[in-house]
Every structure is written in structure tokens, then in C-alpha cells.
Amino acid sequence: MKIIGNGVDIIENRRIKNSIKNKKFINRIYSNSEINDSKKINNKTNFFAKRFAAKEAFVKSIGTGFKYGINFNDITVKNNKSGKPVLILNRKLKNLLKQRLNLKKFKINLSLADENKYSIAFVIINKI
Numbered sequence: 001m002k003i004i005g006n007g008v009d010i011i012e013n014r015r016i017k018n019s020i021k022n023k024k025f026i027n028r029i030y031s032n033s034e035i036n037d038s039k040k041i042n043n044k045t046n047f048f049a050k051r052f053a054a055k056e057a058f059v060k061s062i063g064t065g066f067k068y069g070i071n072f073n074d075i076t077v078k079n080n081k082s083g084k085p086v087l088i089l090n091r092k093l094k095n096l097l098k099q100r101l102n103l104k105k106f107k108i109n110l111s112l113a114d115e116n117k118y119s120i121a122f123v124i125i126n127k128i
Helices: 013-019 023-029 032-038 044-061 091-101
Strands: 002-012 075-079 085-089 106-114 118-127
Touching: 002 013, 002 044, 013 044, 013 118, 023 044, 032 044, 032 075, 044 075, 044 085, 044 106, 044 118, 085 091, 085 106
Parallel strands: none
Antiparallel strands: 002 118, 075 085, 106 118
16 A cells, blocks of 8 residues: 555643533534534543544645535544444535546545544544
8 A cells, every 4th residue: 555645733632621611613524424423522622633644644644635626524533343444425525536636446544533622533534
């Protein structure tokens, strides 16, 4: 597999703590699936902060940022059965990757971490 891109983002948790008080912010940034998953989580600040950082790291890894009609909620962070975080892209974003980056088959690797003040995400995209 060839590495196509990587991206990293770190965010101060306090910034997200203040922002998630605003329902418009939550609906603009997070997918319905993430919002539903947050209902089972005690530490909502770190939950949302890690997902915010993951979305930022992803758009850095593809080298576009939030251009070409990419929105935060086009990207969903879930955890698989063993707890590993995974990125799920909606159809629009998958089509964009195929067209702009000529990526038909790819694998996204995501790592998340948090502590009291900060949350961080690291993304590597491999062409298969």
C-alpha cells in the first residue's frame, strides 16, 4: 500500500466545551450518528473534541481542507467492535476522492488521543 497523505490536528478541549453548548454548532459539525453516540458518553467534551480533530486531520490528509463542498458532517467517526476509531465518509465525499485524487480503493487509518486539556487525531490514507 502506498501512503497518499497524512494529517494531524490538535484542539484545546475547552474550545469544544464552549462550542457544544450551541445546538447549531453540533448539527453543523457532527453527523446524526455521532450525536446519537454521544448520548451514551459521560465526557461529551472529549468525545466531540476528538471527532472534531479527526475531521480536521482527515481534510489535511487529502490536502484540500474544507473546500469543494466538503462539510464537517460528511465525515463520521465511529468505533468498531474492539473500540478502534474509524472514519466513515458519505457518498459525496467518496466520489470527491475518486474524482479529485483518483482514489478508487483506499484505506484510512485513524488514531485518537485525549487528556485533560487537549485532544489529538492522526490520519494516514493508503492507496490500495
